[in-house]
Amino acid sequence: MNMIGTGENDMRHRLRTAVVTTAMVTAALSGCTDGAGRPVAAPPPSASASPSVAEPPSPSASRPATRAEVAGRTRAALSEAVELKPDAPGPAGLMLIDAWPNGEAAYVWETADHRLCSASVAGDLVFRRTCVTRPNDPPVAKHPRISGLFTSFANGWGRVFAADHQEVTSASCGGEPVEVLRIGTTAKGARTLYAVWFPDHTKGEILLTLRRNTTTSRAPFRLGDAGDRSCAATPAR
Structure with missing residues (x-):
């Protein structure tokens, strides 16, 4: 009976030793033990260990087109x-x-x-x-003349016109300056094409300042009869 009891005690001692050894090995692999050498559970991975950062939008995707x-x-x-x-x-x-x-x-x-x-x-x-x-069409005039050509609805409302044998140097609407866009020439240079642009349909007239050689003159150009905005052919202030 004493031999049997001694064997059981020895078996229990070896089992406890194996369990403690296994725990210490696990702790050593994880690098975590307390001051007494007992294993401590490893903390969960930090959420900031591998952050997911969204790529900022490309500058070309957000800027207006040139x-x-x-x-x-x-x-x-x-x-x-x-x-x-x-x-x-x-x-x-x-x-x-x-x-x-x-x-x-x-x-x-x-x-x-x-x-x-x-x-x-x-x-x-x-x-x-x-x-x-x-x-x-319209035929190029023999003398200086302004002729209306087209209406455009790109980016608002615009009027395209021709100046025969002269150049447009400026324009005004009700005394306020209006930008004049020079487009190009046709009829071997006898006709120059221009355009003026407004945010929306505009009625009335603008006043053009014209130059031929060394002579300067003024002439009204009719925009149309419909529109919320109205122009009057008066000189720029």
């Missing part, structure tokens, strides 16, 4: 739309009126048979295109 970028894209779209058609541009090509950060642009051009055309483009979409039906 005038050159809008002009390049809209010119390509318009060129494709009119290529190999009767209204395709002649040797002078497309003439840009202006391009805006909202992706819209306006163009005019002269066809190979000397007809004037106009188009408004938004991104890859040509949403308004018109051409006169007869060459050199």
Whole structure:
């Protein structure tokens, strides 16, 4: 009986030793024990150990498009739309009126048979295109003259007009200056194309200041008969 009891005690002693040894090995592998050498449970991984940080937006994705970028894209779209058609541009090509950060642009051009055309483009979409039906219409005047040509709805509301044998140096609406956009020339330089732009439909007249050689003059140009805004042909203050 004493032999059997001694064997049982020895077996229990060895089992306790194995359990303690296993715990110490586990603690050593995890690097965590208390002051008495007893294993301590490892803390859970920190949430900040491997943070997930969203990439900031690319500067090019948030900034407005430049005038050159809008002009390049809209010119390509318009060129494709009119290529190999009767209204395709002649040797002078497309003439840009202006391009805006909202992706819209306006163009005019002269066809190979000397007809004037106009188009408004938004991104890859040509949403308004018109051409006169007869060459050199309206005819180039023998003397200085202002002729209205087209209306554009790109980025607001604009009017395109021609000045024959003279240049436009400035414009005003009710005494306030109005920017005049010089587009280009046709008819071997005898006609210069211009445009004025407003946020929305504008009625009434603007006053143009004109120059021919060394002579300066003024002349009204009628915008239209409808619009919430109205202009009067009075000099800029």
